[in-house]
Amino acid sequence: MSQQHSNVNQDDAKIREYWIKNVCDRDKNTQFKPKEIYDxxxxxxxxxxxxLARELIHCIPNINVLVLEAGGPDAYSNGIISLPCNTFKAFQVSEHNWGYITQEQKIQSFVDPTKEILKNGFPYICGKVWGGTSSLNAMVYMRGQAKWYNNWAAQGPEYKIWDWDHCLEAFKAVENNSRKNPDETFKKFHGFNGLLHVQDSQNGIYDVMSGLIDAAKNLGIPYNDDFNGERQNGVGIFQFTMNDGKRCSLAESYLKDALKKVELSPDSKSEKVVSVDVKSFAHVLNIIWDEENKEENIAIGVRYFCNGVVREAFIAPKGEVILCGGAFNSPKILMLSGIGPKENLESNNIKVRKELPVGRNLLDHSGFYIVAKSTPSAINHWSNGAEIGIIHKANVEGKIPCKDDFFDENPDIEIMGMFD
Ligand SMILES: Cc1cc2nc3c(=O)[nH]c(=O)nc-3n(C[C@H](O)[C@H](O)[C@H](O)COP(=O)(O)OP(=O)(O)OC[C@H]3O[C@@H](n4cnc5c(N)ncnc54)[C@H](O)[C@@H]3O)c2cc1C
Structure with missing residues (x-):
């Protein structure tokens, strides 16, 4: 076993011990209501x-929200989650990760399309902890391109709200960007009062970074000082979802703010508490449907596994069940609830409620790393080691990108400079 793996295993054990002591034992004493009902x-x-939890509790008066999370709280993780230099370690801690691995598959060789190569299982990292994958990811603050949002909006009048203008306003509302002396163009594209902290790299530029940037500039690749500004292509240094050099996950920014809002309902007749209730280690198994309305597929609650017992939670009339399980697990929960491709469901003995191509549109983005060894002093604990981006248009023939690819307004390939 390598030194790195044994350290990770020790971290796993420490995190597990803390969770058992502080979360599981406390939850054992929690009185579950005979029938749990939430808005x-x-x-x-x-x-x-x-x-969503934070926005619902702040925007709709007099509601209570249940959040069911299969993983544990991020509060204790041995500094692995909060310290950016631990980013690549965070993936390996099995307590934080669903541990999905792709199936072995034969794919066409990129270099020689006449050949097939066998790809072994590839780990697909997926957060299982408060904050989900925002507690493990590389923290690069990079939005999608205007064109993608406008393509969504073009699908019909009901999608108008997804156009770039609406999405840009939403991005700005969420963002708290701490760039020093932002110019007018930067202000046009960024927000400064949201809960999600975004900042420039805390490291300054060290030799290997400036060398890479100079090399790119010499090739004619344009420098970009804001990948979320007017254009997204070129070479530049990323901004990060960090606050004062520490990871700013969505649990840190939004969920913890939501948990502060606990109050009694203004309706004096009831003693309902307006709050967000988060249950950790609560693994949702499937949606509970209204069996009286079989045709409509109306969700009335969920079945979940917690503390060794299968429990049920229900929504009040006009309430909603909202799946936020991520790109892999939301489709999985829908399929376990009878919504999905018929052949997949039937081969797993799941009764089909509605046949839909659930899970069929999974897309990933391509990225390549240039890895360089730096002197230990070059990088400090603020760095996740991936600070430079070279973003360009994919060359579908697999050729090395040429200068023109870097000028394309709609880039889709990312090269990251990684420094170890
Ligand atoms: C290695 C890696 C690096 C990345 N780097 C970046 C980056 O630098 N910048 C960037 O913007 N994006 C990055 N991303 C992508 C980004 O993190 C994700 O797109 C985003 O976090 C997805 O959010 P989500 O809410 O859909 O899912 P998640 O954040 O994954 O949340 C899903 C949550 O649902 C819980 N859950 C799932 N199933 C159940 C169940 N059955 N019962 C109860 N709970 C359940 C999970 O435990 C998890 O907490 C990266 C992703 C990866 C994998």
Whole structure:
């Protein structure tokens, strides 16, 4: 066993011990209501679930929200989650990760398309902890391109809200960017009062970084000092979702803010508490449907596994069950609930409620790393080791990108400079 693996195993054990002592034991004494009823049930305290919990509790008066999270709280993780220099370690801690691995598959060789190569299982990292994958990711603050959002909006009038103008306003509302002396163009594209902290690299530029940037500039690749500004291509240094050099996950920014809002309902007749209730280690198994309305597929609650017992939680009339389990697990929960491709469901003995191509549109983005060894003093604990981006248009023939690819307004390949 390598030194690195044994350290990770020790971290796993420490995190598990803390969770057992502080979360599981406390939960054992929790009195579960005979019938748990909430206005909203959110499945997954990840990136989307944390934002949603906070926005619901602040925007709709007099509601209570249940968040069910299969993982544990991020509060104790041996500094692995909060310290950027531990980013690549955070993936390896099995307590934080669902541990998915792709199936072995034959794919066409990129270099020689006449050949097939066998790809072994490839780990697909997926956060299982408060904050979800925002507690493990590389923290690069990079939005999608205007064109993608406008393509969504073009699908019909009901999608108008997804156009770039609406999304840009939403991005700005969430963001708290701490760039020093921002110019007018920067201000046009960024927010400064949101809960999600975004900052420039804390490291300054060290030799290997400036060498890479100079090399790119010599090739004619344009320098970009804001990958979320007017254009997204070129070479530049990323901004990060960090606050004062520490990871700013969505649990840290949004969920913890949501948890502060606890109050009694203004309706004096009831003693309902307006709050967000997060249950850790609560693994949602499937959606509970309204069996009286079989045709409509109306969700009325969820079944989940917690503390060794299968429990049920329900929504009040007009309430909603909202799946925020991420790109892999939300489709999985839908399929376990009978919504999905018929052949997949039937081969797993799941009764089909509605046949839909659930999970069929999974897309990933390509990225390549240039890895360089630096002197130990070059990088400090603020660095996740991946600070430079070279973003360009994919060359579908697999050729090395040429200068023109870097000028394309809609880049889709990312090269990261990694420094170890
Ligand atoms: C290695 C890696 C690096 C990345 N780097 C960046 C980056 O630098 N910048 C960037 O912007 N994005 C990055 N991303 C992508 C980004 O982190 C994700 O797109 C984003 O976190 C997805 O949010 P989500 O809410 O859809 O899912 P998640 O954040 O994954 O949240 C899903 C949550 O649901 C919970 N859950 C799932 N199933 C159940 C269940 N059955 N019961 C209860 N709870 C459940 C999970 O435990 C998890 O907490 C990276 C992703 C990876 C994998």
């Amino acid at each position: 909203f049930i959110i499945v997954g305290a990840g990136t989307a679930g944390c934002v």
